[in-house]
Amino acid sequence: MQLAIDKTIMQDAREDAKAIAKAIKAFIDEKTTTSVERSILRLLGIDQATDFGVPLVNAVVDHIVEHGDLSRGVCHYMAHAVKKTDKSPKAIATLIASGKMHMKDFAKKAVPDYSVLTPYFLATEKIIQHQAKKRREHLHEYDVPEKYVIVATGNIYEDIKQALSAVEKGADIIAVIRTTGQSLLDYVPDGVTQEGFGGTYATQENFRLMREALDESTKTHGRYIKLVNYASGLCMPEIAVLGAIERLDMMLNDSLYGIIFRDINMQRTFIDQHFSRVIGAYSDIVINTGEDNYLTTTDAFDNAHTVIASQFINEQFASLAGMPSRLMGLGHAYEIDPAKPHSFLYEIANAQLSRQCFPNAPLKYMPPTKHMHGDIFNGIAQNTLFNIAAQLTGQNIHLLGMLTEAIHTPFVSDRALALNNAKHIETAMLALKDELTIKPGGMIEKRANDVLKDAKKLLESIREMGLFKALEKGTFADIARTQDGGKGLEGVFDKHPHYRNIPMERFMQALKAGESNE
Amino acid sequence: MQLAIDKTIMQDAREDAKAIAKAIKAFIDEKTTTSVERSILRLLGIDQATDFGVPLVNAVVDHIVEHGDLSRGVCHYMAHAVKKTDKSPKAIATLIASGKMHMKDFAKKAVPDYSVLTPYFLATEKIIQHQAKKRREHLHEYDVPEKYVIVATGNIYEDIKQALSAVEKGADIIAVIRTTGQSLLDYVPDGVTQEGFGGTYATQENFRLMREALDESTKTHGRYIKLVNYASGLCMPEIAVLGAIERLDMMLNDSLYGIIFRDINMQRTFIDQHFSRVIGAYSDIVINTGEDNYLTTTDAFDNAHTVIASQFINEQFASLAGMPSRLMGLGHAYEIDPAKPHSFLYEIANAQLSRQCFPNAPLKYMPPTKHMHGDIFNGIAQNTLFNIAAQLTGQNIHLLGMLTEAIHTPFVSDRALALNNAKHIETAMLALKDELTIKPGGMIEKRANDVLKDAKKLLESIREMGLFKALEKGTFADIARTQDGGKGLEGVFDKHPHYRNIPMERFMQALKAGESNE
Amino acid sequence: MNKKLLLPYGDTLDDGKVQLSFSLPCPCNPTGDAAAKATAEAMGLYDVHVVHSSALGEGFSFYVVYGMRKDPIDISTLEVRDVETQAMSKDEVEAFIAEKFDRPLVFIGASTGSDAHTVGIDAIMNMKGIHGHYGLERYKGIQAINLGSQVDNETLLEKAKEHRADVILVSQTVTQKDIHIRNLTAFVELLEAEGERDNFIIVVGGARISHALAKELGFDAGFGPKKYAFDVASFAVNALFDKMRHQE
Amino acid sequence: MNKKLLLPYGDTLDDGKVQLSFSLPCPCNPTGDAAAKATAEAMGLYDVHVVHSSALGEGFSFYVVYGMRKDPIDISTLEVRDVETQAMSKDEVEAFIAEKFDRPLVFIGASTGSDAHTVGIDAIMNMKGIHGHYGLERYKGIQAINLGSQVDNETLLEKAKEHRADVILVSQTVTQKDIHIRNLTAFVELLEAEGERDNFIIVVGGARISHALAKELGFDAGFGPKKYAFDVASFAVNALFDKMRHQE
């Protein structure tokens, strides 16, 4: 089932997106953020929190911001401190947090000998490499959509029970949804948590607990179960580090989501995103982007092209971070109003267009949510159509729709019913996409080309005005944000001429060296 | 969406079926039955029952069997009686029922002047023509499957409420299911009824009440609502008469169903069926055949060809009764085990094969029933696939599946959910079948041709041994019946050389005259 | 026994979450919603949400409702009425018969009354069985006679006597307006009236039949969905063996 | 008022048929089935059928159940708490404002707390509205200020004072673990603590919000699904008019 799509327009769209991403990259290359610096500290092995619950990495960065000059970057300070004290970065951080040591004096010092940090970075890199290797050993290729379900009880122990039940029912991927407030927190909570709203806190310990449980069930079921969380919000790159260390397999990671739906400052999150994607690329973690959300907010038919445009941009952002296509889980969604005649045809057009624009990307396909209502019986029918569309267009990361989408975060049975439905469709229709040809020049093909054309036009105009301006005009999801508005701008710093982000350099080098193994 | 189907095999299959039907026709032409004779009496205007609930038509026929010789046919007796008494057939019947008149003496009399009956036949024919005209005025062509739902409360008044609710929810066709014991009753109960099991008694008054209610709602909704009941069981042709008089629009009518699933004697019901189809053809009533039932009883994949074979036979039986294709609602069903890989592909093959073998017949497509279980949520998903198959293959009479199929006869809400589902699919996929081409030589096309080949082989062997023998061997639904076994053989009579079935002659003549308006 | 309290589970232990749906014979409006809520509350649910309501034509409306149960049930007090015999495999049943009986056992079965459903009784009795479990016909030591459907109680008893059956198998599928209860009760009464009750093990099965119901109606056992020939054979041969020992 | 008794309806008046589904934190086995049945019976259902049961992994099981209610509810006794104001059309609202007030009315709204859902509040406030019903921004005589999402209670009050708002519109979509109850209660308490409660008409809306709940929490009105700008405007302008007359 292939559509005849205009290759030239596709190529042009990609070129525009590349220019858009490069312009942003040039801007953010001059800057760093508190969260980037905290991520570097985490890569130096600094974890845990003070007795008051302040993560050590926050204590250190706050200390530098207050008493020093963050524009030089934490590597500068830590290299000096390690050299001077011969203590580990974690020990140093503990001292700083308890007020027993000061970084102030290092602020004005010359460029340090960064190599003193190498052993610490190496230690974390070993862990990450070990995790990536472990994943590769377990993973085999799926040629069917992988069944992705969420758990969101607010309590990690309850989440684990729900996840294990889902695995028994056939889930391939478990995503632990975050509590509603977390993305605006400027720190990553520490330790195990048992209360959250609409989701569970993302913490290193929660990651570890869930990973352990899933590894256990991987043994029982003989198939590797993937774990997902969110490298997004104000702590985007830090969570990317935690995900790499605790072997998450996928992370929701998309600045545009944070800007539009969380009102996070765009400069801040573009900078954060770049580093988080470098970390992801190095750790072999698939990212999931959030274009689907545009369609939950605005009309899905009228705005289909915004999804494609954004996917092109996200592809280029990822690419600039050294990420191969096989890690780009670009998002889209089945959100066309079922009351609209021919909705299924239009949806097939969209989904297949995404498929053909990004043939090597593991597309993330989201289920109907907006037009789900309290009629759970109709909900099942909508999800059935969605599952069929996923099969027919060969989607990869298949987020299962829940019959109770409009009511509550999933019950254990909701998930089981969703998994049954997906298996049912898979069994019934596995070979269908190879049996069908779509009429050349028919409604579906025409719609796909129209959407692509509109996406290209949109990209062209974004390229002209720049992405910042485009976001100020409410290009995506009809929501407008300003370059200096939103949350987290205070965490953005210009880089000092001597600024170095050592782990980013190391990762990029490694990625370049390994480029051939895309 | 067309499949390349081997035309020669199709033609050969049709030829075999024609020979099979003709052989049966030759056999049954020599015979009549109590129910055929009662039907003739009904066409003479004899309705209602005695104070003891014995229908007058039964009283008369039983009287003749006991005291006369039914092989001469009721026309013989009635013509003599009318001539002699100058009373109406109904008045005569009343006298006979109360023992005030005897037919005995007419048994040995010569051929009467049948023309004395003409005014009475004419009166009924007028009613039937009037009803057919009324239907034609209202009816317009649908190019989408017509949504057919059942009501089965056991109480005609409750049935009416349920039917009206269904009409508001979008039903096009209402079928009143019969109580479980009725097909084995050798009389049609009289008057309104309020208790039945798994269905409601088929009576003239119940027909009238429902027709009236639906005509009322046709006015409100501006679309003609069709009414269905069963011309089947031991009173097959009688109910056909009642349906014609009360303007039913479709009748389940298939001897094979009665033989196999009700253990009705095959001779009896083939004879009954022929007359009932002549009546139906004359009255412009669509028949529904019961091939779907083979698949509820045996494996639907392995026995797909038995459905096609039986459809060919039913087509020929109908044709011999003067029925145009537009009245042949040949039955089939979506009953493949959803646990079987590729079930949807195989189903599309079957449904499309039926479609292409009988391009002008209003196919009756039955929903999943056998693999429906108590999991009502999965039930919705199965019904969704069925509705899609109905759309894709252009079925006409679309019996909606109920999520509670495995549990109870439909609740008012079950029907509403089913109608919502069907509308949902219709809206989403209306144009899909025109957008898709099926891979030449692919799994679907191959399967369709395989099924046709097997059907042709089966027809060939039935032609060789004759249909009676084939039924004795359990050809359909794995259920074997003998030529002289089953219920109702005592109601079969050889025709006297002078036997005449006047209304059948009149109807066939009218049908021949009007043949061009197929 | 220790108390074992159990509440429905949504996503947190003891949250008591339950989903309901039903229609009401009233129009779909705020009063209807309130009536739906009140109905759910009358069922002991709290925090009730009517998450969906829609009109079903004039005078009827449909509701989907979620709510929470507070009062757990104590499963230690439940009488779980399931056939007690440990199920044996086909081979084990055959060995059991060979060992304990010196003759083949006769099982006679039918779908009775106006019930025309044979797939269930066939699944139990015929050679091929169902879902990979052979039917009784294939069991060594068992003679299986399947009378098919629409067999009235009198005929069934007559044939059972004629074939000197050990076990009578009754299948009932149609249950609307409790027609099966009437029909099954009539069968037991018939056996008792004719003094034949003790001469047979009588077993009933069908999609809506439970062991509890069967016992209540005076049958020796009842089998519902997911029960196969080996289940009923295991029960019956044990029951016959017990009876034999008892009579000795 | 006369009693008006109502029972659920399956296919016959007063048959009381209800469908349930729920999970239990126990394995799927005959005891589980019995527990499901007992749970339904504890809800006042009789003739209970567990029509489906399946395992949800270790230690959990899922049930679909049908049963019948015997005790009707009396709908004449129900307190149907819906906003009492007769809804006016946009034109009517505009005319009402023009006639009764000599200044534009200020409506300020936000999705509060950590709630990031704006589609609901936008549907009420923004020009384009939803489902063909324009939002308040388009109403002559109304000045609509939409603060968007994730607005904390303090900021909302501050902005309301700053703009001399007449009406405060709060939207709450996330309700898990009753986070909306906490948040809405805190807002009312804040208003009261600052002596500002009487200076505003306060209205809450959202998918899981009902008028009854809103009143309980101390709001003037609550609006759930299928409510539009004209509904809330009708209520608010009437309430403001009443208040004005009252103060005169």
Ligand code: B12
């Ligand atoms: C197939 C079928 C038919 C076929 C039957 C063909 C045949 N040769 O049997 C046909 C098409 C003829 C038919 C007709 C009708 N049917 Co029907 N039919 C069904 C259907 C789709 C499947 C039943 C089935 O075969 N199940 C598979 C078997 C293997 O399961 P089972 O019977 O439960 O058997 C298992 C166990 O229960 C147990 N078991 C069963 N019997 C016995 C006996 C013993 C002794 C033991 C130990 C165990 C045992 O072992 C089996 C294996 O595990 C059901 C719907 C459904 N999905 O359940 C409706 C259904 C049973 N039919 C129904 C009805 C109403 C009818 C009609 C009366 C409709 C009408 N008015 O025309 C007619 C007439 C039949 C009649 N008078 O009885 C209703 C019954 C409603 C109710 N609860 O009362 C159902 C539920 C559909 C519905 N929702 O309306 N039907």
Ligand code: B12
């Ligand atoms: C769109 C959507 C989103 C979008 C929101 C985009 C945006 N700009 O608003 C995005 C993708 C960002 C999103 C994110 C999340 N969402 Co969300 N989302 C939805 C979804 C699909 C639709 C909601 C919607 O827009 N409905 C359409 C509007 C028009 O309806 P409405 O809000 O009910 O509004 C009407 C009335 O209620 C009323 N009304 C509403 N507000 C007001 C105010 C006043 C004053 C008045 C008078 C009337 C009124 O008028 C409106 C018109 O009739 C629902 C599922 C669903 N189908 O309902 C989940 C849903 C609401 N989300 C949910 C969750 C949990 C989240 C997250 C917290 C998940 C997570 N952990 O990441 C996140 C984070 C957001 C947060 N912190 O709040 C849950 C909430 C569960 C619960 N009951 O607690 C839902 C139900 C999905 C689910 N089953 O899990 N979501």
Ligand SMILES: Cc1ncc(COP(=O)(O)O)c(C=O)c1O
């Ligand atoms: C890309 C992306 N990131 C993040 C989120 C939400 O997470 P949070 O708001 O907790 O960061 C979503 C939610 O759907 C998303 O799609």
Ligand SMILES: Cc1ncc(COP(=O)(O)O)c(C=O)c1O
């Ligand atoms: C063709 C046909 N006739 C008749 C019936 C059943 O009706 P009865 O047994 O009451 O004649 C069916 C049932 O599905 C059928 O398919």
